[in-house]
Structures are given as structure tokens and as C-alpha cells.
Amino acid sequence: MLAAVLSLGGIGLVAATALGIAAKKFAVEVDPRELEILDVLPGANCGACGYPGCSGFAKGVAEGKAAPNLCTPGGIETLEGIARILGIEAAAVEPKVAVVACQGDNAKARVKYKYLGLTDCNAAQKIADGPKNCPAGCLGLGSCEMACPFGAIEMTSENLAVINRDKCTGCEKCVAVCPRQVIKMTPRKSTTHVLCNSTDKGAKIRSYCDIGCIGCHICKKTVPEAYAVETFLAKVDYEHDEEAALAIEKCPTKCIRDFSSGYPEGSSFAPPRNDAA
Amino acid sequence: MDVKTFAGGLHPPDSKEYAKDKVIERCPLPDELVIPAAQHIGAPAEICVAAGDLVKKGQVIATAKGFVSVPIHASTSGEVIAVEPRLHPMGKLLPAVVIKPDGEDQWDESLQQQDPDQLDADALKKLIGQAGIVGMGGATFPAHVKLSPPEGKKIDTLILNGVECEPYLTADHRMMLEESERIIDGIKIVRKVLGLETAIIGIEINKPDAIEKLAKECAPHNIKVQPLKVQYPQGAEKQLIDACTGRQVPTGGLPMDCGVVVQNVGTCAAISDAIRLGRPLVERVATVTGPGIRNPKNLLIAVGTPLKHMLDQCDGLDGKPAKIIMGGPMMGQTQLSLDVPAIRGTSGLLIFREQDLPRKNAGPCIRCGRCISVCPIHLQPTTIAAYARLDRVDEAESYNALDCIECGCCTYICPATLPLVQSIRHIKGGIMAKRRKI
Numbered sequence: 001m002l003a004a005v006l007s008l009g010g011i012g013l014v015a016a017t018a019l020g021i022a023a024k025k026f027a028v029e030v031d032p033r034e035l036e037i038l039d040v041l042p043g044a045n046c047g048a049c050g051y052p053g054c055s056g057f058a059k060g061v062a063e064g065k066a067a068p069n070l071c072t073p074g075g076i077e078t079l080e081g082i083a084r085i086l087g088i089e090a091a092a093v094e095p096k097v098a099v100v101a102c103q104g105d106n107a108k109a110r111v112k113y114k115y116l117g118l119t120d121c122n123a124a125q126k127i128a129d130g131p132k133n134c135p136a137g138c139l140g141l142g143s144c145e146m147a148c149p150f151g152a153i154e155m156t157s158e159n160l161a162v163i164n165r166d167k168c169t170g171c172e173k174c175v176a177v178c179p180r181q182v183i184k185m186t187p188r189k190s191t192t193h194v195l196c197n198s199t200d201k202g203a204k205i206r207s208y209c210d211i212g213c214i215g216c217h218i219c220k221k222t223v224p225e226a227y228a229v230e231t232f233l234a235k236v237d238y239e240h241d242e243e244a245a246l247a248i249e250k251c252p253t254k255c256i257r258d259f260s261s262g263y264p265e266g267s268s269f270a271p272p273r274n275d276a277a
Numbered sequence: 278m279d280v281k282t283f284a285g286g287l288h289p290p291d292s293k294e295y296a297k298d299k300v301i302e303r304c305p306l307p308d309e310l311v312i313p314a315a316q317h318i319g320a321p322a323e324i325c326v327a328a329g330d331l332v333k334k335g336q337v338i339a340t341a342k343g344f345v346s347v348p349i350h351a352s353t354s355g356e357v358i359a360v361e362p363r364l365h366p367m368g369k370l371l372p373a374v375v376i377k378p379d380g381e382d383q384w385d386e387s388l389q390q391q392d393p394d395q396l397d398a399d400a401l402k403k404l405i406g407q408a409g410i411v412g413m414g415g416a417t418f419p420a421h422v423k424l425s426p427p428e429g430k431k432i433d434t435l436i437l438n439g440v441e442c443e444p445y446l447t448a449d450h451r452m453m454l455e456e457s458e459r460i461i462d463g464i465k466i467v468r469k470v471l472g473l474e475t476a477i478i479g480i481e482i483n484k485p486d487a488i489e490k491l492a493k494e495c496a497p498h499n500i501k502v503q504p505l506k507v508q509y510p511q512g513a514e515k516q517l518i519d520a521c522t523g524r525q526v527p528t529g530g531l532p533m534d535c536g537v538v539v540q541n542v543g544t545c546a547a548i549s550d551a552i553r554l555g556r557p558l559v560e561r562v563a564t565v566t567g568p569g570i571r572n573p574k575n576l577l578i579a580v581g582t583p584l585k586h587m588l589d590q591c592d593g594l595d596g597k598p599a600k601i602i603m604g605g606p607m608m609g610q611t612q613l614s615l616d617v618p619a620i621r622g623t624s625g626l627l628i629f630r631e632q633d634l635p636r637k638n639a640g641p642c643i644r645c646g647r648c649i650s651v652c653p654i655h656l657q658p659t660t661i662a663a664y665a666r667l668d669r670v671d672e673a674e675s676y677n678a679l680d681c682i683e684c685g686c687c688t689y690i691c692p693a694t695l696p697l698v699q700s701i702r703h704i705k706g707g708i709m710a711k712r713r714k715i
Contacts (some may be wrong), residue, residue, distance in 0.1 A: 112613055116636075117696050118666070123703040128368020128613055 033085050034062040040081030043235035046149045048171035061086070070121045072096060073150075073169030095171035095188040098152075098163050101197045102182050103255065103264045105158035109134055109209040115141075125179035133208035136197040138182050140253040156266030165191075165259055165272040190241040191260040191272070192248070194219075199231040215257045219247035280353045280482055281677050282506035283519040284456030285653040287686050289444050289509060289607070291483055295566045295573040301695055303577045304590050306378045310352055310581035311618040312338065313373040317417040319345035324374055324493050332359045333385035333586040337372050347409040347419045350577035351376060352559040354571055354611050365501035366603050366617050373618070376581070380461055393462075398470045401552065405470075408551030409558045409621070413543035414438055414512065416451075424470050426533045430470050436521050437464055437541040438477040439487065440505060443605025446625045448562040449542055451575045453480070453487040456546050463545025464500060466552055471538060476500045477521050478542070485505045509607060510684040514539045516653050527682050529561050541701055563587070565600075565618055571595045578619055584626055585615040588603035599634055602627040606691065607685045611693030633668040640693040648687035652678050658687035665704035670711050673704040 020137040026243030044054070050069035051057040060066030061082060068082045075095050083089065115124050115131040121143040124130050130139050144216035147250030152167035153174060163174070165188070175183045182197045194213055198205055202214030227236050234256075236244045245258045257264065262271045293708040315321035332338060332351040338340065338347035355378040363371035391694040393401060406421035426432055429600040437460075441449040453460065466474050480488050482504050503521050505511050515526045517539060532539055542563065550556045559580050571592035578587060584601070588594065602609040602694035603623055619626070648658040656677055664673040678701055687697040 113611070117699040118703055120666075120703065123699065126706065232660070 002077040012068055016255070030061075037061055037082055040078050041071060041084070042075070042078065044073055044149055044169070044171075046073055046169070046171040046173065047217045048072050048169070048173070051143070052090070058275045060146065066169055073171055075169075096185045097165050097168045097188045097191050098170065098172070098174055098219055099161055099186050099195075099259075100138055100161045100182055101184050101193065101195050103160065103195045103211045103257070104137045105133060105140065105156060105160035105264075105266060106208045107158045108211045110136050112175050122177070122179045130180070131221075132196050134200075134205075134212070136182060136199070137209065137212075139180065143177045143179075144183060147173045147177040149173060156264070156268075157172055158266050160264060160266065162263050162267040163268060164263075164269045177207075187238050187241075189237040190244075192236055192237055192241055192244040192256065192258045194227075194234045194255060195257050196233060196255045199233050201232050205232075211255050216248050216252060218252065219231040219244075219256060237263065280446070280504050280506050281520045282292075282508050282511065283516040283653060285651055285655065285686070286488065286508045286510060286516065286539075286684075287651045287690060288507055289689060291507065292444045293450070293483065294566075295445065295447075296564050296575055297450055297484075299447075299451070299574050300561055301451050301575045301577050301707060302590070304579070304582060304587060305306050306353055306380075306382065306579060308377070309358065309583075310376045310378065310579060311353075311373050311583060312326065312349060312352060312376065312581035313363065313618065313620060314339045314349060315365065315367075315371055316349060316580070316620040317345060317347055317411045318346075320420075321341065322349045323347060324360055324372060324567070324657045326357050326360065326374060328357055328359050330356060331355070331433055333383055335385040335388050335559060336505075339372045339601060343405070345419060347411060347421075348557075349374075349700060350409055350557040350559050352581050353378045354381050355379040355656070358534050364617050364624070364648060366620060368610075368613055372684065378477055384392055384556070388537055388557075390403065390553050390555045393466045393469065393552045396552075398472065398568050398633075401470050403465075404552055405548055408556070410544060410551055411621050412541055413561060413622065414541040415608070415622050415624050419619075420540065420548065423538055423540065425534075431536055432473070432533060432538050432540075433536045434522055435468055435471055435473050435476040435537045436537060437476060437500075437542050437715075438512055438514075438517055439478050439480040439484075439491070440517060441484075442481060442507075442509045442512040443609070444509075444647050445566050445627055446564045446605050447566070447615060448504055448564045448575055448624050449526065450484050450487055452546060452562055453491055454522075455486070457491055457548045458578035459546040460491075460542050461494060461498060461500065462553065463549035465498065466548055467538075467540055467545060470498045470572035474499060477503050478505045479505050479511075479517050479521050481505050481507045483513055509686065510653055513684055514664060515655065515682065528677060542586070546579050546588060550623075558621055561619075561621060561623070563623050565591045565627040566625060567627040567629055569595055569598050569630045578623075580621055581618045583616055583618050587619065587626055588615065588628075588686055593626060598628045599631040600627075600629040602629070606687070607689070608683065638693050642693055642695060645692060646700045647690045648693065651690050653684060653687040654682060658697045658701060659692060659695075662687075662700035663693065663702065666705075668707065670704065670707045673701075674708045674711075678704055679708055 041054040050055045071078050111131045112133050119141050121139040121141045142155045144163040145153040152164045197211035205212040223243045223246050226240035248256045261267045321340040323342050324339045326338045331405045333354045336351045337348045338351050354377045357373040358377045363373040365371040403420050408702045410420040451531040516539050546556050564575050574591045601612040661673050661676045681701045685698045
């Protein structure tokens with residue numbers, strides 16, 4: 001009994017000493033600021049900064065290799081936190097939010113064939129450039145929904161992707177997977193957008209979609225400073241976001257939407273919070 | 278009779294009765310022919326005519342671009358009325374030459390008749406390339422490339438593909454019954470190019486009349502007819518080689534890696550015409566069939582004939598079409614419109630109505646393993662498809678997704694109606710994209 005206690009105790013003592021020495025001798029130097037920065041990051045590991053996860057970004061910032069304002073999901077709070085830790089001035093980064101520039105769901109846009117394959121927009125796009133007649137509209141098979149790390153995207157019952165402005169952090173993962181580049185990054189404060197991505201002429205758009213931009217210039221005539229029309233597609237000048245909302249009533253196809261008054265038809269999202277603007 | 282086959286595959290109802298007894302009919306010329314520049318595997322040809330030009334039948338209207346490419350020829354004499362993007366069987370708008378036939382159907386006088394016995398292998402190969410001959414089973418791989426194995430690869434076997442394993446199609450069957458002389462002549466030319474003495478024709482035993490006829494006529498020419506079990510995809514190159522010779526094409530390899538060249542019987546007939554008559558590939562036999570057609574037929578069509586015109590020759594549609602397929606039902610391509618032209622690889626036109634298409638919604642995989650037992654390449658379709666759904670390219674690659682021949686057996690047999698081959702096809706694109714990036 002005594003021998004067992006002594007021998008086990010002895011082994012334990014020797015091992016503890018060895019481990020203690022090893023821990024001192026082989027200690028990995030960690031910049032304490034790196035751990036502090038990691039604490040203020042959102043921890044989503046979304047990769048929007050271009051570094052492998054939040055810890056990779058924290059290391060990059062601590063070493064001075066990464067710009068401190070690359071974390072879009074963290075927004076201004078994270079940036080201020082990092083600035084405090086590093087003792088630098090916070091250069092604000094414009095918070096962005098993703099917007100699906102299309103409202104042509106199954107009820108409003110017509111298809112050229114019935115797609116029965118894999119539920120993946122990229123797979124559908126390969127077959128005769130996608131089932132929709134529109135060359136640029138949302139295919140509605142949910143590749144962006146799958147890619148979103150924040151659960152900010154939902155597919156409506158009529159298969160249109162809608163992005164929740166409160167949940168979107170601007171990480172751009174959805175932009176990368178969309179085969180039709182229909183998801184646009186826009187300033188978070190701007191709530192009025194032209195929700196169409198097709199550069200076809202008006203008559204052609206009318207042949208396949210009830211809610212596309214036909215390039216009629218009425219919005220530009222109503223509020224000249226807030227709109228520009230190029231290749232039959234209107235765009236909002238986000239410098240004049242508030243004035244842009246004045247043209248919504250005039251738009252003949254109703255393709256301009258102010259998100260502060262609600263999401264496209266069929267979405268279950270409640271209108272965005274006012275403080276998000 | 279010694280009937281051979283390969284491991285795997287399945288036997289869907291072959292439905293050949295619609296058109297197998299219909300003698301090949303020449304389809305009259307349509308009001309306009311739409312001849313796309315991309316009709317083969319490899320670089321699309323470059324259009325060398327302009328609107329307003331007068332062309333003769335067999336005249337080059339688009340030149341080959343590179344070695345793995347062939348020229349395109351006018352399918353009749355007439356006026357070029359437009360060179361513009363038109364709807365291609367691929368479902369996209371691609372450059373095409375639109376010809377308005379003048380009704381004369383006059384061959385270009387500069388085309389020369391040659392005696393294959395007087396020419397050497399290189400000259401024959403060159404003529405085959407110039408005539409635009411491509412694999413006519415549907416894959417449209419340029420024939421002269423197949424006949425030019427690189428240095429060091431020794432070819433010791435020539436296999437002729439008369440299998441026609443796709444259900445419904447009967448074009449090759451009719452060719453073998455009606456055009457056996459041209460086929461045998463073509464085989465002898467191909468054999469000469471490759472420097473071989475023998476050849477094997479593989480035919481499924483659901484065509485006993487073709488086996489009997491060719492066996493009798495081939496005997497004096499040292500060509501063997503090999504009867505094969507009715508099993509899809511017996512006519513796929515690698516499966517046909519396995520069945521006829523017992524050899525396996527190595528993964529990622531080509532038939533020439535195991536000393537074999539495979540040509541379709543229709544291609545051989547076209548090669549015979551190209552040399553003896555100097556006529557390039559401007560027409561082919563296509564089966565217009567399916568339950569949605571009043572009077573199914575085997576038609577000899579000019580390349581560029583719109584599908585709608587082919588239907589009109591078969592007394593039109595029986596009911597409302599729900600699916601239009603160019604090629605066979607297993608590997609053919611669904612079409613958006615009947616305005617699409619038939620091209621060099623169009624072996625058939627199939628029309629199905631809504632009631633002919635049993636559809637269920639896909640359910641979860643029940644891990645029954647049927648897709649694995651039918652896969653002729655011995656892959657694990659359900660595993661690869663699961664990785665494809667998650668976009669996990671590396672894992673799919675490690676399960677040899679690139680070896681998939683896209684025959685569709687897995688999707689056909691799946692009791693949960695999962696889109697297996699579609700998923701594998703999708704991830705194959707992902708693997709190729711990744712390889713291009715590296």
C-alpha cells in the first residue's frame with residue numbers, strides 16, 4: 001500500500017516538474033493584444049476580412065499586417081474596440097448590407113423551362129443559362145440562403161431570396177455564391193433601392209417580368225439628382241437616398257422599394273428596425 | 278451464340294418498336310437551315326461566309342480552329358441569309374449560319390472522288406478531318422483525332438459501335454440493315470488508317486436481323502460481329518471495350534491507352550462517303566420517335582434542319598408535348614423549343630407528353646445501394662452526390678467523381694428519385710474549375 005502511494009506520488013511529482021519546466025521553456029509568445037482583439041471580434045468566423053477566421057484576423061491586426069477596419073460584421077463597435085486596444089484613431093468604415101436586386105418571384109417572372117434538378121442556383125444556371133427567361137434575376141433555389149452564416153436570408157414561398165437588413169452583417173458570402181450577381185452591397189443607411197438587375201430593353205423585360213425596371217426614366221424625371229439610368233436600368237445615387245424615396249409612387253412597374261416600409265411580398269421578415277438606418 | 282457484356286448497368290424498356298421497322302426516309306429540305314458553328318467537342322469552327330453569299334452543298338462555311346476541331350459545311354445549295362446567334366441545342370444563343378435553300382441541292386464541283394486504296398494513312402486522315410467527320414453516336418468527337426494516336430501508343434483493336442443502347446433510338450439499327458455496304462467500306466478505310474487487319478462490330482441481341490445480315494456480309498472481310506447482351510450503357514465506349522475485349526480503360530485515360538479505337542457504325546458510313554464520293558458530313562439519319570409523335574420515323578436529314586420541320590414529316594404531335602429530348606432518353610438533352618436545329622450529333626428527337634412522365638418528388642436516400650450496384654464505372658453515386666449537395670469538391674474528387682460517364686443509371690434506378698447524376702455533373706464542373714485555378 002505504502003509502496004504504491006509512494007511510487008505513484010513520485011511519478012506524479014517527476015511528471016509535474018517536467019511539465020512545469022517544459023511549459024516555461026517552450027512557451028509560445030502570444031501578443032496579449034491579439035487575445036484582447038479576439039475578445040472584441042464577433043466570433044462568427046465568416047471570413048469576410050479575408051483572414052482564416054476571427055483568430056487569424058486578430059493575429060493579423062496585432063502584427064500590423066491587417067487593416068483594423070476589415071471586420072464588416074463587427075461594425076463600428078468592433079472597430080472602436082480594436083482602436084482602443086491598439087491606441088489608434090478609429091477610421092470609420094461605411095457599414096454595408098446586401099440587397100437582392102430582384103422582385104421577380106415565381107408569380108411575377110416567367111420561366112422558359114421547368115427545372116427539376118439539384119436545388120442549387122449554380123447547377124440550374126449551367127442548364128441553358130437558368131430556367132428564368134430573365135438573364136439576370138434571382139433563380140430562387142437558395143444557394144445564398146445556404147451560404148449565409150448569419151441566417152439572414154430567407155426564400156419566400158414564391159422562391160425569391162430576401163435579405164434581412166437587421167441580421168445581415170455585410171460579409172459578402174452570398175455575393176460570392178450567386179451565379180447571377182443579383183446581390184448588391186449597398187450602404188446600410190440607404191433604404192431605397194431599384195430592385196431589378198436586367199439590362200434588357202423595356203419591351204423585352206415586360207415579356208418575361210411584371211416587376212422589372214423598364215428604363216422609362218420617370219424616376220429620374222421626378223427626382224433628377226437621386227437617379228441615373230444606364231442600359232435601361234435605373235440606379236439610386238446613394239448620396240441622395242432620402243430624396244430617392246419620392247419617386248417610388250411614380251414608378252410604373254413598382255420596381256423601386258423603400259425597405260424601411262417593408263420587405264418584398266411573401267417575406268416573413270418584419271420591417272427593419274428604425275435604429276438600423 | 279457467345280453473348281458478352283460488362284459488369285453493372287441496367288435494362289430499361291427499350292421501346293424500339295416505335296420505329297425499328299420504319300425504312301429510312303429522306304426528309305425534304307426546310308425553308309431555312311440553321312447551321313451552328315459549334316457542333317463538335319473541341320474548339321467551335323470559325324464562320325467564313327457572310328449574309329448574301331451563295332453557297333453550294335458541301336462548301337466549307339466555317340473553318341476548323343485548331344487540331345481538335347473540324348470545319349462545317351453547307352448542307353444544301355442556296356443563299357446565306359444571315360450569320361447571327363441562334364438558339365443552339367445547348368440552350369444558348371450561339372453563332373450560326375442561316376441558309377435559304379435554292380431547291381437545286383447542287384454539290385460543290387470542287388469536291389473530288391478518291392480511291393481509298395490509292396491513298397496512304399495520313400492522306401486518308403486528312404481527308405476525314407476536312408470532311409468534318411465526328412462521332413455520330415452523339416458525342417461528336419472529331420474522328421480524325423481518334424484515328425491519330427500519339428507516338429508510343431499502339432493500337433491493336435478496332436471496335437465498331439452498333440450497340441445503340443439508348444432506348445427508343447433506331448437510327449443505327451436501320452443504317453446497319455440498309456447501308457451495310459457503306460459501313461463495311463468505312464470500316465476498311467478506318468482499318469487501313471490504323472494499320473490493322475481485323476475489326477469487331479458490337480451489336481446488342483435485340484437487333485437479331487442486323488447481327489445476321491452483318492455477320493454474313495462481314496465474314497469475307499475479316500470483320501467479326503460480336504453479339505452483346507441488352508444492357509444499358511453497353512454502347513458507352515469504356516463499357517463496350519470491356520464487353521468485347523475484357524480490357525479496362527485506366528481511370529482518367531482514353532481507349533487508346535488500352536490499345537483500342539472505337540467508332541460508331543454511322544461514322545464509318547460517313548467516312549466511306551467522305552473518301553469515295555468526296556462528300557463531307559452534311560446529312561445524317563435521326564430517329565423521330567416517342568409516344569408524343571403520330572407517326573414515328575427514321576429520317577435522313579440535312580444538318581441544320583429545325584426540329585419542327587422533322588416533326589411535320591412525321592404527321593406532327595399527338596397531344597401536348599411536355600418534354601422534347603434531342604438524342605436518347607437516358608443521355609439526351611432536353612430542348613427549350615422546336616425551333617432548334619438538328620446538328621451532326623443529333624441521333625434522335627423524342628417527344629413525351631405529361632402522362633408519359635411519371636414524376637415523384639425526391640425523398641431522402643434510404644441507403645439501398647442500388648445506384649452502386651448499377652454504376653458501370655463502379656463508383657458510389659450516392660456518396661458523391663451527397664458531397665455535391667454540400668459543395669465539398671475535394672471529397673467528391675477523392676471518390677473519383679471525374680470518372681463518371683453521366684450515363685444516368687443511378688438516377689434511373691433510385692427509388693427516392695434523387696437527382697444523382699445531375700449532382701455529380703454539377704460537382705464535376707466544380708472539380709474542373711478548381712483544377713483550372715491551381
